[in-house]
Amino acid sequence: MIALPAGSFTMGSRKGDISEQPAHKVSIDYPFAIGRFEVTVAEWKACHAAGGCKYLPTRKGMTDTSPVYNLSWLDAEQYVKWLSQKTGKQYRLPSEAEWEYAARAGTTSEYWWGDDVGKGRANCKNCGGEWNKKRPAAVDTFAANAFGxxxxxxxxxxxxxxCWFDSYRGAPQDGSARGKSNCQSRVLRGGSWRNDPDYARSASRFTYDHDVRYVLNGFRVARAMK
Known part of the structure; x- marks a missing residue:
């Protein structure tokens, strides 16, 4: 886990997909911690072995150090509940604003390293390098942003x-999650190894129903700081 300081940033994009608009200032006036990496296969196996996670995804090419994937939002919620009970700390999924704040790490460019995806900087389709559209690499494969x-x-x-909304109109500006607890469609961030670079931008967002397990979907955890 990496502890992040309180801060403000511009969330969304002025020129991206309509779902990324309007770009707006978000002020997160509290520190929080977020996973240095996505939750790994090994970490998920521990939850499954303990009975906290009911489903065990098995996909060709998965290793203990790769991010666990083929998970629904409900699966991810099972994991954070188990981890909270195991550690006595309040783990949760990050809010969308917290996630983008963490991904940008103080930058305003398309990616934290600049506006061009470059070659071999990310695990995505047509991003060059060893992992171009193959499968998820080990979670520590690529360089860390300024937050680590x-x-x-x-x-x-x-x-x-x-919850998923088609735009940021009416979105909270304090870093909190948006929507009711029982909504059907939830938000995904960050892109994947099968998606083009545009989906790997810091502002990019997508959605799936909360109970759908899809091969490209995983997660990382967050935690409040006292």
Whole structure:
């Protein structure tokens, strides 16, 4: 886990997909911690072995150090509940705003390293390098951003806490998750190894129904800081 400071940033994009608009200022006036990496296969296996996670995904090419994937939002919620009970700390999925704040790490560019995806910087389709459209790489494969976080761009889509809305009109500006607790469609961030670079941008967002297990979808955890 990486502890992040309170701060403000511009969320969304002025020129991206309509779902990324309007770009707006978000002020997160509290520190929080977020996983340095996506939750790994090994970590998920521990939850499954303990009875906290009912489903065990098995996909060709999965290793203990790769991000766990083929998960629904409900699966991810099972994991954070188990982890909270196991550790006595309040783990959860990050809000969408917390996720983008963490991914940007103080930058305003399309990716934390610049506006061009470059070559071999992310695990995505047509991103060059060894892992181009093959499968998720080990979670520590790619360089960390200024906050010390790895795999925020590409790899697997990451579930966040928020309900899906088609735009940011009316979105909270305090870092909190948006929507009711029982909504059907939830938000995913970060892109995946099968998606083009555009989906790996810091502002990119996607959605799936909360109970759907899809091969590109994983997550990372967050935790409040006292």
């Amino acid at each position: 976080l790895q795999g925020m761009n590409g790899s697997v889509w990451e579930w966040v806490a928020d």
